[in-house]
Amino acid sequence: MGELSVLRKEIDKARTSLSIQVDAGADTGLGPRSPSGPGSLWPTFEPPSPISEEHFWLDSPFPGGFNQLYSPGYQFGSTGGGRYRIHHGVDIGNPVGTPVLATASGEVVHAGPDNPTLLGPYNDFYGNSVVIRLDRKLNTSRGEQDVFVLYGHLVSVDVQEGQWVGAGDYLGGVGMTGIAIGPHLHMEVRIGQNSYLHTVNPALWMRPAAYTGTVAVRLLSAAGRTWPGVQLSLYRYEEAGVRWYRVVETYPEKESIGPDPSWGENGALSHIPVGTYLLSGFVNGEEVRQEISVRDGETTFVELRTQQ
Numbered sequence: 134m135g136e137l138s139v140l141r142k143e144i145d146k147a148r149t150s151l152s153i154q155v156d157a158g159a160d161t162g163l164g165p166r167s168p169s170g171p172g173s174l175w176p177t178f179e180p181p182s183p184i185s186e187e188h189f190w191l192d193s194p195f196p197g198g199f200n201q202l203y204s205p206g207y208q209f210g211s212t213g214g215g216r217y218r219i220h221h222g223v224d225i226g227n228p229v230g231t232p233v234l235a236t237a238s239g240e241v242v243h244a245g246p247d248n249p250t251l252l253g254p255y256n257d258f259y260g261n262s263v264v265i266r267l268d269r270k271l272n273t274s275r276g277e278q279d280v281f282v283l284y285g286h287l288v289s290v291d292v293q294e295g296q297w298v299g300a301g302d303y304l305g306g307v308g309m310t311g312i313a314i315g316p317h318l319h320m321e322v323r324i325g326q327n328s329y330l331h332t333v334n335p336a337l338w339m340r341p342a343a344y345t346g347t348v349a350v351r352l353l354s355a356a357g358r359t360w361p362g363v364q365l366s367l368y369r370y371e372e373a374g375v376r377w378y379r380v381v382e383t384y385p386e387k388e389s390i391g392p393d394p395s396w397g398e399n400g401a402l403s404h405i406p407v408g409t410y411l412l413s414g415f416v417n418g419e420e421v422r423q424e425i426s427v428r429d430g431e432t433t434f435v436e437l438r439t440q441q
């Protein structure tokens with residue numbers, strides 16, 4: 134009992150420090166709000182789907198020694214606390230000119246500015262970009278589908294359309310062409326079509342870094358509907374106590390942002406250090422919590438259901 138109350142205190146403390154961080158950007162009134170009701174019916178299969186298997190097909194786009202981590206404040210499907218457009222990919226910050234490598238083998242189907250070719254919500258959004266159609270196809274309930282990986286905001290592009298590239302081949306350098314604040318790589322995974330409205334969460338496709346794993350979350354109502362735009366916190370159990378680690382925000386029901394065919398998730402995080410965690414948060418005033426363990430090189434799937 135004593136231990137439990139200490140744990141609760143630690144969690145409350147971590148929550149307080151978290152809310153300060155979140156509130157700093159929430160004055161605009163555009164930050165995520167707890168939804169007043171759940172959204173659409175969501176997949177309920179036990180993942181990974183027997184049709185579309187687990188798919189850590191992608192290596193890191195950066196050589197060792199460079200930053201590999203996605204910006205946690207602008208996750209797939211989020212708006213960065215209301216500051217930006219809904220994110221259809223992930224961002225990895227590195228200095229201008231850092232080599233960007235092909236994450237898997239395939240054919241270059243786009244190389245150069247995204248004008249006149251439309252890759253984003255409007256032209257000149259991703260700037261100098263490369264899109265690769267992977268050699269591997271994904272089996273889904275709708276048959277075999279193409280998988281595309283997009284690399285945006287490059288300073289230079291060193292491949293050409295029609296060219297085949299292998300995993301690890303040099304594509305170009307990190308830049309900030311198009312709409313970008315600071316140099317970073319924007320990466321997207323697109324299924325079925327090379328289109329802005331066919332993206333899934335790259336966190337579920339990138340092989341986790343050493344001694345880390347991926348977490349896929351499915352937060353549903355009692356009736357199996359998604360809860361969009363909810364922030365859940367991941368707390369790490371450590372010898373010294375429980376430490377707030379990161380927030381996962383569930384996907385909005387906008388701009389075709391949706392679940393991966395293999396996982397049916399509505400939120401995901403990558404590069405989580407191996408260990409035991411508590412995932413918890415409030416949905417419409419109701420507390421949800423689940424202990425999970427993150428294993429090396431694997432995806433931990435967790436489904437949470439509210440009573441509502």
Ligand SMILES: [Zn+2]
Pocket residue numbers: 220222223224318319320
């Ligand atoms: Zn981005």
